Each structure stands twice: as C-alpha cells, then as structure tokens.
Amino acid sequence: MSAKQPILPPAMLGILGGGQLGRMFAMAAKTMGYRVTVLDPDAGAPAADFADVHLCAAYNDHAALRELAETCAAITTEFENVNAESMRWLAQHVPVSPSGDCLAIAQDRIQEKAWIRKAGLATAPYLALDTVADLNHDLSPYLPGILKTARLGYDGKGQVRVQTASDARAAYADLGGQPCVLEKMLPLRCEVSAIVTRSNAHEVAVFPLAENRHRNGILDISIVPAQLAPALAEEAQRMAVRLAEALDYIGVLAVEFFVLEDGAEVALVINEIAPRPHNSGHYTIDACVTSQYQQQVRAMCGLHPGATGLLSPVVMVNLLGDSWRADGGEPNWDVLMQAPNTHLHLYGKAEARPGRKMGHYCVLAADSEAALQQAEAIKDTL
Numbered sequence: 001m002s003a004k005q006p007i008l009p010p011a012m013l014g015i016l017g018g019g020q021l022g023r024m025f026a027m028a029a030k031t032m033g034y035r036v037t038v039l040d041p042d043a044g045a046p047a048a049d050f051a052d053v054h055l056c057a058a059y060n061d062h063a064a065l066r067e068l069a070e071t072c073a074a075i076t077t078e079f080e081n082v083n084a085e086s087m088r089w090l091a092q093h094v095p096v097s098p099s100g101d102c103l104a105i106a107q108d109r110i111q112e113k114a115w116i117r118k119a120g121l122a123t124a125p126y127l128a129l130d131t132v133a134d135l136n137h138d139l140s141p142y143l144p145g146i147l148k149t150a151r152l153g154y155d156g157k158g159q160v161r162v163q164t165a166s167d168a169r170a171a172y173a174d175l176g177g178q179p180c181v182l183e184k185m186l187p188l189r190c191e192v193s194a195i196v197t198r199s200n201a202h203e204v205a206v207f208p209l210a211e212n213r214h215r216n217g218i219l220d221i222s223i224v225p226a227q228l229a230p231a232l233a234e235e236a237q238r239m240a241v242r243l244a245e246a247l248d249y250i251g252v253l254a255v256e257f258f259v260l261e262d263g264a265e266v267a268l269v270i271n272e273i274a275p276r277p278h279n280s281g282h283y284t285i286d287a288c289v290t291s292q293y294q295q296q297v298r299a300m301c302g303l304h305p306g307a308t309g310l311l312s313p314v315v316m317v318n319l320l321g322d323s324w325r326a327d328g329g330e331p332n333w334d335v336l337m338q339a340p341n342t343h344l345h346l347y348g349k350a351e352a353r354p355g356r357k358m359g360h361y362c363v364l365a366a367d368s369e370a371a372l373q374q375a376e377a378i379k380d381t382l
C-alpha cells in the first residue's frame with residue numbers, strides 16, 4: 001500500500017529499529033505533531049525516549065507486527081537488516097516505505113551492485129562469489145582487492161583486504177564460506193554521499209553532497225559543501241536520483257560514492273546504498289531547510305519532499321565511545337558547549353564502548369574550511 005491521501009498530524013507513525021537514526025526520526029516526527037511507535041527488541045533503544053509506544057520485540061514478531069499494522073498510519077525503517085518479509089507483510093495492511101523489495105536489495109551487496117549496474121551506473125570492478133566454486137574464476141582483475149561479505153557488513157566489519165588469489169581464498173574461508181564480493185581496491189581521491197528523497201508521487205529532492213572522511217572504517221567527519229568541482233557534485237546528485245528511479249524507491253535513500261582520480265580524469269563510482277537516512281546526513285538537522293528525518297516523515301506520509309537548501313557551511317563530527325573515559329566518565333564538553341556556532345547531539349546510550357556511535361556535533365561557519373578547523377580543534381579538547 002502507498003498513502004493516497006497525505007497522512008497528517010497527529011497520526012501514529014511506525015518505525016522498525018530504535019537506534020540513533022530512529023531517535024532522530026522520532027524527534028522530527030514528534031516536533032511535527034505526529035505520534036510514534038518504535039519496534040526494537042532492546043529495552044534501552046535510543047529512540048524509545050521520544051516514542052509514544054515502544055514495542056519491545058523482535059523484528060519478525062507476529063503480534064508486534066500486527067499491532068504496528070493496526071495502530072500506525074504508515075511505517076518506515078531506520079535499519080536495513082530488518083526482515084524484508086516483515087516489511088512485505090506490513091505493506092499488505094498499511095503504507096510502507098521503503099518497500100521490502102528495496103530493503104532486500106540494499107541488504108545484499110551482490111544484488112545491490114547488480115542493480116547499480118542495471119541502472120547504467122558505475123561500481124568498482126567486482127566479482128560476485130556466491131559459492132566457493134566462484135573462486136576458480138580469474139581473480140586478477142580484482143586484485144589487490146577487498147573481500148566483503150554480501151550481507152550484514154557495516155562500519156568496515158565483514159571485510160578483509162587481500163593482495164593475492166591465495167589471500168582471497170583464505171579470507172573467503174575465514175569469513176565462513178558465505179556469499180561475498182571481491183572488489184578491486186581503487187585509489188580514492190575522496191568519498192562523498194548524496195541523500196535523495198523520492199515521494200510516492202515520484203517527486204525527488206537531493207541534499208547537498210557531503211564529503212566523508214573515515215577512521216578505522218567508521219565515518220569520522222562529513223564536510224558540506226563537499227570540496228569538489230560543482231559539475232562533479234551535480235553529477236553525483238543526478239546519479240543518486242537515477243538509482244532511486246531505477247529502484248522505484250519511495251523514501252530516503254543514501255548513496256555513497258568513491259571519487260577516483262587517474263591523472264586529469266576524475267570519475268565517480270557508486271560504493272553502496274543505505275535505504276534510510278544516513279550518518280553523513282546528520283548535518284541536515286542543523287544546516288538545511290529540511291532535515292533528512294523530516295524528509296523521511298514527509299515521504300512516508302505522502303507529502304511533497306521538503307526543500308533541501310543549505311543554510312550554512314557545516315562540518316559534522318561523529319562521537320564514538322573512544323572519547324569517553326575508561327571508567328565511563330563523560331568527555332570534557334566545556335569548549336564544545338561554549339562555542340556559539342556548535343550543536344551537540346547525544347543519543348542517550350547508557351554504555352560507551354570503543355567504536356560505538358554515542359553522538360555527533362556540528363560546527364556551522366562562514367565556509368567549510370573554517371568549520372573544519374574549528375571542528376578539529378574542538379576534538380582535541382574532549
């Protein structure tokens with residue numbers, strides 16, 4: 001089902017997943033006057049603080065799914081690894097976005113890359129390894145490369161860098177012989193992402209491109225506007241729209257790109273997609289006319305996408321558990337909190353663990369270089 005009439009406040013909106021993305025979705029929806037039900041098996045789910053109802057059950061729990069279908073006017077997700085079957089079942093009863101089919105594609109790197117190519121868009125050279133027999137192909141076009149599990153990889157998990165064919169075979173066995181892709185390691189000039197919203201009336205809006213810097217496989221900093229030629233930034237936005245259209249996608253779709261530089265040639269390839277708001281789009285809360293979470297609400301409610309204009313250059317910094325003291329003590333927030341052009345967002349997670357996303361902050365300044373310098377200086381004071 002898709003929403004034929006716009007769904008307006010104070011309707012109840014449902015979300016599968018109650019992590020930080022679900023929390024920021026719930027905050028946006030509540031501010032707009034909607035009510036929110038979160039389905040998440042974790043009693044301490046960050047989104048529960050802002051939800052009217054927290055169904056504390058598994059993502060495929062029948063009673064919980066039935067309650068969602070009966071009580072919500074529309075349903076979305078913040079997490080791609082919910083059961084696509086759950087979304088398909090819900091869709092028989094209530095408008096659901098994104099669709100279970102789009103979720104299933106985004107859950108599987110093999111399908112994801114095939115769809116990107118089918119849309120006429122570039123990926124890194126890759127070989128799908130459905131079974132161990134696929135390792136008998138000539139692997140040399142993909143080496144040195146990265147072996148990535150087809151499913152359940154995130155923040156660099158489920159990935160092994162390999163130099164030779166025998167490395168690749170050993171790594172495939174180490175990953176448990178599950179379906180994988182072997183992807184050629186490319187020389188990256190930088191990484192960027194575009195977040196597109198597509199409504200059920202097929203209107204699209206794309207946020208300004210973010211330039212993303214990673215640390216240990218986890219997003220560290222996003223810089224907006226990206227320090228990229230305007231023509232290239234527009235091309236990335238067009239590619240994101242084209243992919244959303246090829247998937248007949250409804251909702252918020254994040255598209256991650258590699259920017260490659262080979263002499264004078266600069267090229268864009270799509271790395272991966274996320275069928276939801278994205279860590280690299282947190283900046284939209286503080287620096288855009290509409291946030292990515294408001295867009296998610298608008299898309300699921302059958303409203304026109306909101307305007308995506310950038311109100312100020314901005315740099316977002318992720319706060320990982322590593323910034324907390326070994327005894328769990330808080331970082332030193334003083335400098336960050338005293339700065340007049342900085343916004344702190346904490347996700348309300350009880351336990352800080354290394355690598356765990358605990359919050360983020362945004363620095364708004366006259367240009368992205370100044371914002372970056374200040375953001376880095378603040379990092380050193382935490």
Ligand code: ADP
Pocket residue numbers: 124146148153154155156157183184185186187188191214217256271272
């Ligand atoms: P995840 O799902 O963990 O985000 P990605 O495929 O985005 O997985 O890989 C994580 C990071 O590893 C990327 O952001 C990029 O920095 C690096 N990386 C991944 N694939 C390649 C590649 N083919 N060439 C160079 N760097 C890569």
Ligand code: MG
Pocket residue numbers: 155256272
């Ligand atoms: Mg990634």
